[in-house]
Amino acid sequence: MKKHLLWRSLSLLMVVAFMLSACAPAATEAPAEAPVVEQPTAAPAATEAPTEAPTEAAAEAPAAPEELVFGLLMVGPYNDRGWSQAHYDAAEYVTEKMEGVSFVYVDKVNTADRPGTTGVQLAESLLDQGAKVIIFNSDDMKVDAVEFAKGHPDIPVIHASGDTVWKDGMNYEEIPNMSNIMGQMEYGKAMAGCAAALTTKTGQIGYLGPLINDETRRLAASVYLGARYCWENYLGKDPADLTFKVTWIGFWFNIPGFTADPTQVADDFYNSGFDVVVSGIDTTEALTEAKKMVESGKEVWAIPYDYKDACAEATEVCLGVPYFNWGPSYVKALQSIQDGSYASFFENSAPDWADINNPDTSMIGFKKGDALSEEAATNLDAFIAELAGGLNLWTGPLNYQDGSVFLAEGETATMQQIWYLGQLLEGMQGQSVAE
Incomplete structure (x- = not known):
């Protein structure tokens, strides 16, 4: 009885196999072309926004540069309508012309307004506020500027006026992180x-x-x-x-x-x-x-x-005013610090004779x-x-x-x-x- 059932099952499988082989295309015929209507109508997946984590190349894109904060020490009030305000306005000019730059300041940096406090101490207070560059804005600050620069060799120091790093000057000192900026007033x-x-x-x-x-x-x-x-x-x-x-x-x-x-x-x-x-x-x-x-x-x-x-x-009653325009020189110096090319320099700029009142070119x-x-x-x-x-x-x-x-x-x-x-x-x- 078991043999009879086994035989009937094998016979049925042979019939099904024969029918399937009869429906298959001949091996020598070209394959049928895929019907166009069967392709998906949605946008290909490759064009869709990726949902995966960024690739390694994207992850290595350069990050935005760290903000450069400079500190400004002014000998007088920031709004004195004179020397100190010219520097304060120059600092604002810098922030308008450069991205990623801001400033902090201390004004009235003199022994009468701040008895018992040195320019060095006030400069260090600006470091505490995040400053990475210090500008001393007066010839009266020369001693403090030099002392601070020597004590902080990793901090660029700019002294407005002065002759410390002028190689042909009478008071030259080699201080790699210090520069002097002046104009030919x-x-x-x-x-x-x-x-x-x-x-x-x-x-x-x-x-x-x-x-x-x-x-x-x-x-x-x-x-x-x-x-x-x-x-x-x-x-x-x-x-x-x-x-x-x-x-x-x-x-x-x-x-x-x-x-x-x-x-x-x-x-x-x-x-x-x-x-x-x-x-x-x-x-x-x-x-x-x-x-x-x-x-x-x-x-x-x-x-x-x-x-x-x-x-x-x-x-x-005013016949006119000779004035300093510190902004362009400060931008040039801070750009070199920002891009890593800064080196000690002495500058004593003449007017831009093409236009002495050009705010972007004439000191x-x-x-x-x-x-x-x-x-x-x-x-x-x-x-x-x-x-x-x-x-x-x-x-x-x-x-x-x-x-x-x-x-x-x-x-x-x-x-x-x-x-x-x-x-x-x-x-x-x-x-x-x-x-």
């Missing part, structure tokens, strides 16, 4: 002197000076040289008939009980026949006092310093004031064109104030002779050295 000051000479009706120009050092002597002398040149060459007057007097207050701005009062110094000028006062200090007392004098019936003028918009405080500018007459403005433009064409006011014969020879006939001063000017020049009244 001698040109801007010469423009200020020219504007003063073209305007004065009494032939008496006063210079409101800060403290006495190499920088302040050469800048005061630059005002005098510009005034003398324009007095003689544009007005045709005898230089001997031009009075130029310097009065120093003892610091970059007023510190009651420590400095002479710049308001009083300006008033003394105006009340003694000086009808133009050119400022060399960080603040605008000469300008504000000129405005008061005009309101009381006097005809006087003033030229502030440092800050492009300083004239706005008293437009009716030194001169913005004319509303009180400058049309004729004086025309002559000032001609004088600026002469400077751009190579006029060098630092050409002999020039004597020091004591009558000794500074430059012989036809001799041109070197940058070192100008930078380290040891006295005021003959023809200038006032102290040459501090008492």
Whole structure:
């Protein structure tokens, strides 16, 4: 019985196999083409957004650079309408021009406003706030800047003014993480002197000076040289008939009980026949006092310093302002730090003679004031064109104030002779050295 059932099962399987082989295509026939209608109508999977983790190549894409924070130490108030505000505005310019950059700051960095606190300590407080670069903004901070740079060799330090890393300077030191940035304000000051000479009706120009050092002597002398040149060459007057007097207050701005009062110094000028006062200090007392004098019936003028918009405080008496534009130099330095190419450098930039007021290219500018007459403005433009064409006011014969020879006939001063000017020049009244 079991054999009979087994036989019937095998017979049935043979019949099914025969039927299936009869339905299959012959081996020599070409395979049928796949019907198009059977393809999927949805977008191929390869074009769909991946749901898997990123590939190894994608995971290795460079991360966004770490934010670069720079710290700014300012000798005066950040809004002084002068030297310190020019630096503060430059810091804001940097953040507008560079991505991934921000700044922190401390202002009023001086012994009067912060007794018992050093610039080094304040710089370290900026490090605590995340700063990776420190900018010291005053010649008054030179000792602190050098000490801090040596004590933090991994932190780039920029000293605005100063000559520490100038290889041809008298005070050179090799400090790999330190740089000095300055502009050739001698040109801007010469423009200020020219504007003063073209305007004065009494032939008496006063210079409101800060403290006495190499920088302040050469800048005061630059005002005098510009005034003398324009007095003689544009007005045709005898230089001997031009009075130029310097009065120093003892610091970059007023510190009651420590400095002479710049308001009083300006008033003394105006009340003694000086009808133009050119400022060399960080603040605008000469300008504000000129405005008061005009309101009381006097005809006087003033030229502030440092800050492009300083004239706005008293437009009716302002002849113009020579100013620093630190922004482009700071951008250049910080970009080198950001991209890893930073190296110690010394910079002393001239104006961009193609456009001295170009905010993106010129370190030194001169913005004319509303009180400058049309004729004086025309002559000032001609004088600026002469400077751009190579006029060098630092050409002999020039004597020091004591009558000794500074430059012989036809001799041109070197940058070192100008930078380290040891006295005021003959023809200038006032102290040459501090008492």
